[in-house]
Amino acid sequence: MDSIKPNRREFLGIVGGLAGATIAARAWAAPTEPVGRVRIGVAGGSFGAGFHWHEDPGCEVYGVSDLLEDRLQNLVNRYGCERTYPSLEAMIDDENIDAIAVFTGAPDHVRHCVAAMEAGKHVISAVPAALTLEGCAELVATKERTGAKYMMAETSYYRWPCITARRLFADGAFGVLKYVEGEYYHPMIGSDSSDLMRMPKREGGGPTWRFGLPPMLYPTHSSGFLVGVSGERLIEVSCIGTLGWDVGFLDNIYGNPFDNSVALFTTTSGNIFRCNVMWNAWHHGERAQWFGDKLSLFMDSWSGQPYALKPRDGGDVLVQPDYWPLVPEAMRYDTGHGASHPFLSHEFITAILEDREPAVNVYEAVAMTAPGIVAQESALRGGEHLPVPQFDPAPA
């Protein structure tokens, strides 16, 4: 699944030497020189100004866009690109642009990605892919009809312990991966004064799209730790939630009563995935634990829990591998979310240049997104077990 990855022999060297090992610095394969350059247009100048397009030798930031002047300036400053467009809609009309980075608000992702793909552009979309099952289906259909590359920028996928888990899974090191826990905590919706919840005064001060957002409509930071590791699909769910703070909270555009949700999923392999998404519990960040019958892996946490890889046969490994050599040198610094941003940037650009599907392609993206949409429905029905629709192509 990782295209930017150590070769098999190098990786086996890491995990094969588990007995008594600490993970040593390794001679990783350096990224190869790109053939050609992707001209990208970036829309959304808040989170979207934290990526590494301008530092990838295979990419040129051709244009930037935001509806708000200060956000537009963030993009100009970050990417050193003076060519601006009044909107994403105007930017996708420019035939010089090959790809669009859609870092607009979540309710706009499907509309913006579909418009960009219809205009002949490849797209990378911020999470979540969609907020409805219909949106998931529309993304898949548009990608299939246009032949565009679609990638979802799931940061959990390139958190370093998740890269390790993926490689361990590919090498069978877990044995049977019986149970995975994926968690995302972002205490924010409780506060009406939070910048994330309310627009700046000059914009009217009203609630943003984040206000009252059902936790399970933002599942991918958690589900990415399962789908992005084993490739399993989540096929059935029961979910419950805790009730939001007050009447003010209930007055949200989603009609959502929950501030925290916990979902239990069955996977295609008959294993269990527990998924937490919480806006109102005192914990921060994304983390996971992977339990196989031969090995378990514990991600480090805001709580202080350390990273630990524990094989059944002994030889715990308490140091993570160094993945920096997998991205070009200029991109080797952490801009947030577990140093995932340079990896997401490089993977999308490399996939376009190599004319292959990116790692978190449209099928992986909706396999991370749709289960949360059904989980929210389950929670609204008091935890009723519901099947999760699948969007993968039928086997040939």
Ligand SMILES: NC(=O)c1ccc[n+]([C@@H]2O[C@H](COP(=O)([O-])OP(=O)(O)OC[C@H]3O[C@@H](n4cnc5c(N)ncnc54)[C@H](O)[C@@H]3O)[C@@H](O)[C@H]2O)c1
């Ligand atoms: N770890 C992660 O993966 C992570 C972290 C933060 C945010 N996100 C996602 O990234 C996206 C952006 O997050 P944010 O916090 O910056 O959201 P935001 O709502 O603060 O910013 C979105 C920006 O898009 C701009 N925009 C909207 N429509 C546009 C259009 N038609 N043309 C040009 N610009 C337009 C808005 O003016 C705004 O500045 C969200 O979907 C969010 O879910 C993901």
